[in-house]
Amino acid sequence: MEDEALGNTFRRLMLSLMSFDYVVVFAYRGKERPLDLFSTFNAKEHVLFVSLYQAGPYLLDPFYHAACAPKPGVWRMRELAPDRFFSSEYYRTYYVQTGLAEEVGFFVPVSGQVTVVLSLMRREATGSFSAAEFALLKKVEPLVAALVRHHWADLDRRFDAALAKTGRNRRKATHPPADGVWRHLNLTERETSIIELVLQGHSSESIGLKLGISTGTVKVHRRNVYRKLGISSQTQLLSLYINSLGH
Known part of the structure; x- marks a missing residue:
């Protein structure tokens, strides 16, 4: 069918x-x-x-x-x-x-x-x-x-067929694939984990529980990411993410 x-x-x-x-x-x-x-x-x-x-x-x-x-x-x-x-x-x-x-x-x-x-x-x-x-x-x-x-x-x-097609076309792309956005933005693995959870809608408390770190540590990482990316709000973070996907 x-x-x-x-x-x-x-x-x-x-x-x-x-x-x-x-x-x-x-x-x-x-x-x-x-x-x-x-x-x-x-x-x-x-x-x-x-x-x-x-x-x-x-x-x-x-x-x-x-x-x-x-x-x-x-x-x-x-x-x-x-x-x-x-x-x-x-x-x-x-x-x-x-x-x-x-x-x-x-x-x-x-x-x-x-x-x-x-x-x-x-x-x-x-x-x-x-x-x-x-x-x-x-x-x-x-x-x-x-x-x-x-x-x-x-x-x-x-x-598998879609992945093979993407691989053939990747060198023609003008933006990174969805799973490579954070590497493209030069974030560390820990920063990536935190910022993904932020954009998904997790609070700092929820992120801390999921990652096994304190709420204070989460907030420090968030501030560091914002400073590294030259932004000051989640609005700018999402915009940067979408723009990095080529939209």
Whole structure:
């Protein structure tokens, strides 16, 4: 079954249960560019939700990090988001443009490295998924997972093909790949770890807990990074990140 046919089968199944505005299906493998398997966006929406997202912002997405963990099952965005996600510059600058009230995802690992995420999205006018609707999604999760594992089992091959193509074209690129932005900006490994968590929406306290260092040490590293990069705010940090990706 081809991507479009399987995506539409999933969409029709979900519509038989509840209403929503969009469906998008991505496959993730490490820091590689996600594969766009299916979506219901128009051309303008596709640029924001898919093309721009694939260029680098996916590295800051809670769904991406849950896919890499992996965390199988059905999850609401707010269950996976860091403690400061909804006040982060990534949320204010990028995610808020989507106009979504809520996003819910089916997370299905299909190999040792690849996880497929099937997202249902509701715009603000539609409102969030109710507790009863979310419970229903959990009940159908085994069926969705079986469908995905049966028809999208060979995605490693497609990732390998995309990676080979990227390698051939890399010397023509005018900007670094998404996973090389921080090296391009000459940050140390520790600085990179901290600044990635900052942009994902973690507070200094949350970063300290994740990395096993004190909150004070986190703040010192953040100040050093800002000084090294010649910036003074998270707004400038995100702008520098996006510009380094060539956008």
